[in-house]
Amino acid sequence: MPRLLELLERYPGARVVVMNQYRHAHALRLLDDLRRRHLPDQPVTAVRVAFSKDRRADMEAGRFVDRDHGVFGYEWPHMLAVASRLLPSEAYRAYVETPVEDVRGVVHEDYFVTAARERAVVADGVELDLYSSVVGDPPGDTGTPDWARPFGHSVGGRRRLAQLQVGPALFTAEMDPVALPDGSRLPANTHRLTAQLPGGVQETLVNDSPMDNALRTAVARLLGDLPLPPVDLRPVHRISALAGHFGHARAAAATAGQLSGGAV
Template sequence: MSDLPRVCVVGYGVAGKLHHRLLEAAGLRVCTVDPALTGVPGGFYRHRPVEHSATVRDTAGPVHLWSLCTPTQVHVDVLAEVLKRDPRARVIMEKPACRAQDVPRLLDLLERHPGARVVVMNQYRHAHALRLLDDLRRHHMPDQPVTAVRVAFSKDRRADMEAGRFVDRDHGVFGYEWPHMLAVASRLLPPDTYRDYVESPVEDVRGVVHEDYFVTAARERAVVADGVELELYSSVVGDAPDDTGVPDWARPFGHSTGGRRRLAQLQVGPALFTAEMDPVALPDGGRLPGNTHRLTAQLPGGCQETLVNDSPMDNALRTAVARLLGDLPLPPVDLRPVHRINALADQFRHARETATAAAAGQLSGGPV
């Protein structure tokens, strides 16, 4: 047992608990770091107690791999602590890797620690359901081009935010599900098309701004190579008000546990191919079993449904562990999603700053 790699999960919130459960279920030894943790948490595998520490520095014994599941704004701080302890550390970082303003520091850390190995989690790049969705499209409409790619990921986070759980005031809605939606888009668009989109200026984005939580719902539209329409939609407050609006194509699909709705759709000529990602809602208010995804092909001759059992998170974690513990070169950390969500949030920061300045001018009686 002591010969198994030892993984330390930093941050024991929702993401940290999930990483811990999956890593332990994979047979790895797991410890945790979280200053807020009290008592002795139970492990997933046989519910063994889990060793935990208040800080990275205080973690006893060897650590072969680190999994960073802290809030985005402290990712680089925690990575710096890990690399101070072990300049050759092997590290998994949850998405997004960091804030745009932290990118120079992240790159400096990586440059000063060439022996370190870092992978950013990208679970929907490992979703077999998305590969099968594209296979369905190729099978049924092999000679027809894709004319639209649509992605909608929402979750009702109002109770969490009101209870004081992490609120991304740097990016708003763009810091929660948007990185996952970009990963989905990168799977469904050709690589060159996705690169051109993610590196291009923002064309059209509409959203709802909350005075405390920043952007709570947004919808982006773009026309990419060959005239393909790309649409991304997300909300953290349930269905958004009418001025942003849930896209018509997403409305027929219900919300599941926690107000979640995770959809990807391809339009190909007269056909629609849709993936409903776990958790999938049922008409009676229930849901499909965990890690079950539903693929629907709406064809001129009728409708076909397929259920797929798959855990993108488990796939991504196991792949990351294998790559980090191996010796093959790793690609550079992909920071394009960080810059994209920052560019989207910028559209609303400017509007908020203008409104704040206008309000201040009105209150003071001075010019705006």
């Protein structure tokens, strides 16, 4: 990253766009719209994000193996993008710029951290809960959070959730691919929004392609002549800090020959 910043400084006319599709997911905007419509005077008390995929077959075949960042190098960039959409800007800034305090993970002898859960309290007492796994549902402290369990796995062991706790209500976005009770899935690019309200449950289906949105936005910015926002490396630094939290534990356990998939 220092080399990228040096390159941008050397060529101030360069146009660089860092694309993350979930910054452009209309389902997340609609989720917040639901919250404002039903409980406009109630503050958000918790933001929860869980993105998982069972990558064991891929990793055993030597594909998508990140031994430097483990689970933080897979879905965590998407999860931080979701958090940046649902948290107030100052709360998100405070989160990514403060030290890691509460994170637990499962350390594997070959694949580093394979599941992790981070919890933080950000501005105005809002609780942030981030969870991801690349090995299905591990047991123990870093197993799937209770709030995510009612939502099933879809194709490839995927579970992509974003949730807002607002007083007595829960607003959840299940991002494509969305699991159905019979094991099938909703059509591609279909997301499900669920509002669990004191008066009942409401469901809404949203057809949207975050990837298409992001690509169109990136191309328009690259080919346009309006000033571009600076490259935001805070999510990268946060991911490095999370992985670094387990680096010392991995080194100590490897030296002692104790790595066996235990939680740290």
